[in-house]
Amino acid sequence: MSTVVNTPVTNLIITGVGGQGNVLAARLLAGVLLKEGYEVAVGDVFGLAQRGGSVASHVRWTKGRDLPPLVPGQSLQILVAFEPLEALRLLTAYGNAETLAIVNNATVMPIGVQAGRFSYPEPDLLWQGIRELTGKTMIVPGTEMAREVGEIQALNMVMLGALAGSGYTELRKETFCSVIESETPAKHLEKNLLAFERGFQQASG
Amino acid sequence: MSCTIELEKGVIDTDLCTNCGACTNLCPYLISFKGRVIRVFNCETENGRCHAFCPRINVDSESLRDDFFDKEIYVPEIGPFYGLYLTRATDTGLRSNSQHGGTTTALLELALKEGFIDSAVLTQSTGGLEPQTIIATRPEDIRNCQGSSFQIPPTLAGLNEALKGEAYKKIGVVGTPCKTLAVYKMIKKLATDDEHGMDKIGMVFGLFCGWGLDWLGLDDLVKRHTTVNKLKQMDILPSSFGVMELKTEDGLIEIPLDEIYPIIKESCKYCTDFTAEFSDISIGGARSSAGWKVDQGWNQLIVRTEKGKELLEIARAKGVLEFKDMEPYNLDKLKKASMNKKRTGLKNLIEKTGNKSDLMYLSPNDPVIKGILNSAPFK
Amino acid sequence: MNEKRILLMGNEAIARGALEGGVSYSTGYPGNPSSEIIETMFSFKDKHEISVEWSVNEIVALEAAAAFSFAGLHAMVAMKQNGINVCSDFLTTVALDDLKGGLLLVVCDDPGPLTSSNEEDSRHFAKIAQVPLLEPSTPQEAKEMAKWLLNFSKQMGIPCILRSVSRLSHGRSGVTLDSIERPKAEPFFDRDKPLVGLPHLVTINHGKLLQKMEKVQQIFEQSPFNQYEGPDDARLIIMTTGLGFLYAREAVETLSLTDTVGILKIGTTWPLPAGLLQKYLKQADEVLFVEEIDPFLEDQVKVLYAETNGEMGAVKFYGKKSGDVQGPGGPGVGEINGDVVLDALTKILQRERPWSKDYAQKAAAHAEKMLVPRELSFCQGCPHRASFLAIKVALDLDGRQGFVVGDIGCYGLAAGATGFNQIKALHCMGSGMGNASGFSKLKSFGFNQPAVAVAGDSTFYHSCIPALVNAQANKADALFVVLDNSVTAMTGFQLNPASCGVAASDLINPIPVEELTRGLGIKTAVLDPVEDIGKAKETVYNFLQEDGVKVIVFRHVCATFKKKKIKDGQRSSARVDQEKCLGEQCGCDRFCVRIINCPAIQYDSPKAKAYIEEDICNGCSMCLQLCPQKAIMLVDTATGEVVK
The missing domain is CATH 3.30.70.20 (Alpha-Beta Plaits)
Known part of the structure; x- marks a missing residue:
């Protein structure tokens, strides 16, 4: 067992809608962290939740000790959200006044909204809510950029790029790229790296 | 409230629905199946056509009548009235396959030939069972639809189909009183939505109707007495004879009316129209008070509009129909029968609601209804 | 940094541990959160020449795995918590054997169920069968335990259980790898040592088992899987298993209690190391229990405490029984997490945890105003959507207030709006079929509502066949609809016996459902519901009007699986x-x-x-x-x- 030392813990959550690719994004980020010498814990959910539900991957890192896979309430430092409503959902549970958020601006309608049982919040109110619950919010046109790259499924790469370019962490871009190279299938590599770069430029530019 | 829920609560669940079909084939929400209209899913529209067309919700007979008929010729017992006639088809071939005198089929064929209509929405059945709605555009299609079905097919589902697109410009409709009432509600709604919409209905032929039978109940009844594929035709004789006749390959089977009454369609008990008052011409089997056999094989026919009059004159001129002189008591008998149905229908409605001023789909302010309610046995 | 340290999911780590421990055969039935264990074993299959397969269900899996153990080789079976119920009949009998090879049963519980129809704590089965059970706290430890247990099982001659939970099985962290041992396989079944559970032998073998378990307990007293950290004079000790350890440690750190509160992490949950526990019971004035689902450790420690007749001195116990450890659902309900432990500690010690009430209020206000639920939905192109539409309309037309009884699988979502709210009873694998058979027997009591049973293709083979035979033999009137999408979709598109047309023939011998049902003399229709919804509707309606047992196979390959297969x-x-x-x-x-x-x-x-x-x-x-x-x-x- 690792011994208890008080090195700081970073808590990050990648959230979105089932099928948007948060699990892969979290796995790649964890690979980056491991490469950079951190102890990392990822908390994930598979199965039913992937069928259009709200999904969140908790990614936590520190040095010198094991961490539990779930972020405690109000302890979130960084939020990467693939969908704005999900950003708000996660913030209300885990956010705090200092939370840094990177949010894709494209909405995904819950089926209850499509069916008319619920209404999706007014965009202005939603963004206002997100801002009120964060220290800083960066909005990324992630879906649009993924579509421009020619692969809607590359949204997760755009968002990882935005995280890498945001300056919210000290993780190096090269590490991200090398992990993407080793961990994603060769036939998607080109588009994945392109999508990552687009996200990076958007966030750092 | 959404229109589909309102129809379900106010018409289907209360057993008022006649399965006329007016609300079906308009949308994916209402389906007519084996004599019942079923709501599958809910539509959130508030003023849908289903609601506007339904003959069992918000019926304002008086204003509907005023919109389409000459006030001067209105007879309280039997509606707009230019005259009553005893007729039958001249064509004996046509007559031999018909229920009574083949008048409806002969008039429809004539209307088609003379351009009164370019198509007819009709019902085709297998010996009176499993009726299906068809859109006929040729005389031979019309002949295939001879004979009655007591299962009350959703004919107007076929009309709704025919109204889609531009294929038919003058559609003829044949139906029982509930259906022809719905057709006039439809014309009114169509006219509101589009001033030329109403032109698509060429002519309306009403069928006299005492009551219809429950679809599944009739299926069961027939199965108890014969096999369905042997059945050729069915008819219900005047109540004094007390039988239903099934004409089968093996001959005539008589079923006592005691077996029929339990399967009378519930919604028919709340009907107040015997003679299909909303129509250009309405037609029934002749029922002479001098004895049923006297006029057997003849139809009685009421002309209600100028268009109806015109068609009948052509029929006479071209010898399509034969006419028989009528005894004066025929009209009285018809009026009496019609009035009886009105009284019974109103009585049943009042029993259902427990309130004389709540007649469900009918307006208590309608002058005819008011008149009845202000006399015996209601007064 | 060790170059053999890689990122692994808990389930991958378990598979790796089994590989390092010399497993020769692994099998199981897919079920969240356990599926990735066998999936990972498949990835080792060719390189390491091990036998791996998906079984038709968990009891068959355990029985097949036991054969390897009987012949002297190591075997592992993996399943979710529901699976241990299915295989428990065999488990309680094989426990009485003297095994020649290691037999490891990995069970992954799903607290606060994320994908299950119950919230069962499978640890009770260790007690029922009297077999050892370990609980890991990290993927690293999960790997170590899997590896150790295979050999320990062989050493003791009894099956062993490794219990994981969703967050561990699906959590990822760095794991240091060890070398892979490949034992020389010389399988042999000794006919002179029959493994026979006849009654007169059972008492003898049961006695032997209990003796073995006493020995296991002695070994567990020294196990490195149990650890104490914190001050030697701590008066408040947290006794914890599994992930509870990490939550407890984080809570202690967050509240700066490392100098006063001790944590006793128990990895050997059954049989408990009584001596070790008594040592800390003696030291402590107060004990807080932190564990997933039931108060299992909590109850057993209290029994130990009682057995010492007061030698431990007065100890105050906090846990699920006292109500101090509980999430929003109440004690023993739902997952535990860092917040649950923080709340418990702050309550016991009357402290304040770092918490902004102002932020919480703001968050609650926004949540109430805007947080629209995101209901689960069938995927785009999912054939279940068409199947349930057909069933719904057919039942509406039928008009007898019919309803659907089913079980869990992607199609279980048909209990919600995406499946037109059709499923009205959902329990265990295959339960719909048995339910429908029974509903039809209510006819003689005047019951007229048709119950339509649904089950997926994989579920059909898992547990519907007995129900179907039962219905047919007992002359039930029931319509069974098999929703055949060719794969076990919810758990990750595994192949199953019904995977006709999508399976590589070297993997499985496909057995079309209709061949089996027709063989039983059951009228069966096979059609594609997506291709012709009208026909699907009509078939359901017509079959509903007929007496006897009928089967409709709605066959259409899972759209998401298909999309994954034909990407370009x-x-x-x-x-x-x-x-x-x-x-x-x-x-x-x-x-x-x-x-x-x-x-x-x-x-x-x-x-x-x-x-x-x-x-x-x-x-x-x-x-x-x-x-x-x-x-x-x-x-x-x-x-x-x-x-x-």
Whole structure:
């Protein structure tokens, strides 16, 4: 067992809608962290939740000790959200006044909204809510950029790029790229790296 | 409230629905199946056509009548009235396959030939069972639809189909009183939505109707007495004879009316129209008070509009129909029968609601209804 | 940094541990959160020459694995908590044997169920069967335990259980790898040592088992899987298992209690190391229990405490029984997490945890105003959508207030809006079939509502056959609908015996459902519900009108599986003719958006027209058939050409 030392813990959550690719994004980020010498814990959910539900991957890192896979309430430092409503959902549970958020601006309608049982919040109110619950919010046109790259499924790469370019962490871009190279299938590599770069430029530019 | 829920609560669940079909084939929400209209899913529209067309919700007979008929010729017992006639088809071939005198089929064929209509929405059945709605555009299609079905097919589902697109410009409709009432509600709604919409209905032929039978109940009844594929035709004789006749390959089977009454369609008990008052011409089997056999094989026919009059004159001129002189008591008998149905229908409605001023789909302010309610046995 | 340290999911770590421990055979039945264990074993299969397969169900899996153990080789079976119920009959008998090879049963519980129809704590089975059970706290430890248990099982001659939970099984962290041992396989079944559970032998073997378990307990007293950290004079000690250890440690750190509160992490949950526990019971004035689901450790420690007749001095116990450890669902309900432990500690010690009430209020206000639920939905192109639409309409037309009884699988979502709220009873694997058989027997009590049973293809083979035979033999009147999408979709698209047409023939021998049902003399129809919804509807209706047992196989390959398989092939998508679309008007009222409710169908409110997200549409054509205006067409996404 690792011994208890008080090195700081970073808590990050990648959230979105089932099928948007948060699990892969979290796995790649964890690979980056491991490469950079951190102890990392990822908390994930598979199965039913992937069928259009709200999904969140908790990614936590520190040095010198094991961490539990779930972020405690109000302890979130960084939020990467693939969908704005999900950003708000996660913030209300885990956010705090200092939370840094990177949010894709494209909405995904819950089926209850499509069916008319619920209404999706007014965009202005939603963004206002997100801002009120964060220290800083960066909005990324992630879906649009993924579509421009020619692969809607590359949204997760755009968002990882935005995280890498945001300056919210000290993780190096090269590490991200090398992990993407080793961990994603060769036939998607080109588009994945392109999508990552687009996200990076958007966030750092 | 959404229109589909309102129809379900106010018409289907209360057993008022006649399965006329007016609300079906308009949308994916209402389906007519084996004599019942079923709501599958809910539509959130508030003023849908289903609601506007339904003959069992918000019926304002008086204003509907005023919109389409000459006030001067209105007879309280039997509606707009230019005259009553005893007729039958001249064509004996046509007559031999018909229920009574083949008048409806002969008039429809004539209307088609003379351009009164370019198509007819009709019902085709297998010996009176499993009726299906068809859109006929040729005389031979019309002949295939001879004979009655007591299962009350959703004919107007076929009309709704025919109204889609531009294929038919003058559609003829044949139906029982509930259906022809719905057709006039439809014309009114169509006219509101589009001033030329109403032109698509060429002519309306009403069928006299005492009551219809429950679809599944009739299926069961027939199965108890014969096999369905042997059945050729069915008819219900005047109540004094007390039988239903099934004409089968093996001959005539008589079923006592005691077996029929339990399967009378519930919604028919709340009907107040015997003679299909909303129509250009309405037609029934002749029922002479001098004895049923006297006029057997003849139809009685009421002309209600100028268009109806015109068609009948052509029929006479071209010898399509034969006419028989009528005894004066025929009209009285018809009026009496019609009035009886009105009284019974109103009585049943009042029993259902427990309130004389709540007649469900009918307006208590309608002058005819008011008149009845202000006399015996209601007064 | 060790170069053999890699990122692994808990389940991958368990598989790696089994590999390092010399496993020769692994099998199981897919079920969240356990599926990735066997999936990972498949990835080792060729390189390490081990035998791996998916079994038809968990008891068959355990029985097959036991054969390896009987012949002297190591075997592992993996399953979710429901699975241990299925295999428990064999488990309680094989425990009485003297095994020659290691037999490891990995069970992954699903607290606060994320994908289960119960919230069972499988640790009780260790006590029922009297077999050892370990609980890891990290993926690293999960690997170590799996490896150790295989050999320990062989050493003791009894099966062993490794208990994981969702967050561990699906959590990832760095794991240091060890070398892989490949024992020389010389399987042999000794006919002179029969493994026979006849009654007169059972008492003898049961006695032997209990003796073995006493020895196991002595070994566990020294086990490195149990650890104490914290001050030697701590008066408050947290006794914890599994992930509870990490939550407890984080809570102690967060509240700066490392100098006063001790943590006793128990990895050997059954049999408990009584001596070790008593040592800390003696030291402590107060004990807080932190563990997933039931108060299992808590209850057993209290028994130990009672057995010492007061030698431990007065100890105050906090846990699920006292109500101090509980999430929003109450004690023993739902997952535990850092917040649950923080709340418990702050309550016991009357401290304040770092918490901004102001932020919480703001968050709650926004949540109430805006947080629309995101209900689960069938994927775009999912054949279940068509199947349940057909069933729903057929039941409506039938008019006898019929209903659907089913079980868990993707199709279990049909209990919600995506499946038109059709499933009205959902329990364990295959339960719908048994239920429907029973409902039809209510006829003699005047019951007239038809119950339609549904089950997936994989579930059909897992546990529906006995119910089907029962219905047929007992002359039930029941309609069984097999929703055959060719794969076990929910757990990750595993192949199963019904995987006709999608399985590589070297993997499995496909057995079409209809061959089996027709062999039973059951009238069976096979059709594609997506291709012709009208026919599907009609078939369900017609079968409902017939007496006896009937089966409809709705066969259409899982759309998401298909999409994964043919990534770069020709794709087609639905497209809405904007001119024809009626939108909200009478005659449609957004039928496709509101009712078909496919994730690919969206609605443009300002324009009042429906449109298709062509990026995600699977081109199944279901909406083409259902659009009342015939306004939807199918286009080739590459050329834009109209295909249908």
